[in-house]
Amino acid sequence: MTKRLLMQSDDYGITDAVSIGILKAIDFGLIKNTGMFVNMPSSAKAAEMLKDKGVCFGIDINYVCGKPVSNPEDVPHLVDEKGNFYSSGTMAKRSKLLRMDALGLISYFEEDPYPYEEIYRETENQVKRFMELTGKKPEYIHPHSLMSENCYRAAHEVAKKYDILHTLDMMHQYRILPGTFDGTKGNTVDAQMEYDVSGNLLENALPTMKEDETCYFICHCGYADYDLFQYTSLTLRRVKDLHAMTDEKVKEYIRRNNIQLITYRDL
Numbered sequence: 196m197t198k199r200l201l202m203q204s205d206d207y208g209i210t211d212a213v214s215i216g217i218l219k220a221i222d223f224g225l226i227k228n229t230g231m232f233v234n235m236p237s238s239a240k241a242a243e244m245l246k247d248k249g250v251c252f253g254i255d256i257n258y259v260c261g262k263p264v265s266n267p268e269d270v271p272h273l274v275d276e277k278g279n280f281y282s283s284g285t286m287a288k289r290s291k292l293l294r295m296d297a298l299g300l301i302s303y304f305e306e307d308p309y310p311y312e313e314i315y316r317e318t319e320n321q322v323k324r325f326m327e328l329t330g331k332k333p334e335y336i337h338p339h340s341l342m343s344e345n346c347y348r349a350a351h352e353v354a355k356k357y358d359i360l361h362t363l364d365m366m367h368q369y370r371i372l373p374g375t376f377d378g379t380k381g382n383t384v385d386a387q388m389e390y391d392v393s394g395n396l397l398e399n400a401l402p403t404m405k406e407d408e409t410c411y412f413i414c415h416c417g418y419a420d421y422d423l424f425q426y427t428s429l430t431l432r433r434v435k436d437l438h439a440m441t442d443e444k445v446k447e448y449i450r451r452n453n454i455q456l457i458t459y460r461d462l
Contacts, residue, residue, distance in 0.1 A: 302344075365459070
């Protein structure tokens with residue numbers, strides 16, 4: 196009986212350094228699936244670098260970092276006076292959080308901070324930008340950061356319109372292995388550097404896999420450059436994730452335990 200594991204690294208294209216790190220994890224490590232940010236200055240270069248890699252290439256829909264693909268005037272509730280997306284923290288403060296879904300992926304607010312028409316417009320425009328940059332549809336749609344009910348509904352409808360797999364639908368079918376970060380310690384640089392991603396995989400996550408089971412492990416590989424610190428607090432953790440995804444001990448564990456690395460194409 197074979198265990199199947201979908202290894203995914205998010206945020207490809209957010210900066211040059213992150214893209215280069217994810218490429219290393221694809222070429223020399225365990226990553227078989229990655230989603231691209233299409234609205235960043237690095238996006239076009241990132242799309243070109245990933246050609247002919249054979250990786251399952253999706254889109255990470257981004258509403259909280261950089262500028263929108265849409266005209267800022269068409270999405271006024273998503274951007275600040277400079278035309279940049281509001282951060283996830285800013286948007287979360289706009290309305291009272293009522294509850295999360297069973298997996299902690301979708302946030303339900305007293306009043307959704309993302310107007311549906313605007314978020315649908317931006318989601319569809321990001322998918323169109325992906326097709327412009329790559330010449331093909333994304334193989335999957337994946338949310339980034341804050342995912343409100345309207346964000347989920349918009350991404351789901353766009354995925355349906357363009358016949359693209361939506362990862363949240365898959366995640367409710369298959370088990371997500373314990374993550375790469377201890378959120379109780381916050382997102383400080385010290386907390387990110389303290390966490391042992393390889394150790395978590397070898398001692399906690401991978402040993403929980405059962406025979407004939409399909410699981411997810413989602414991480415954020417990359418190197419850190421100056422731009423990354425301007426866009427997100429998730430910085431040096433990416434270096435730890437990259438190390439884990441190229442760690443010979445982790446790769447050997449996967450081989451020895453008959454764990455098959457899969458892509459969304461297999462699902």
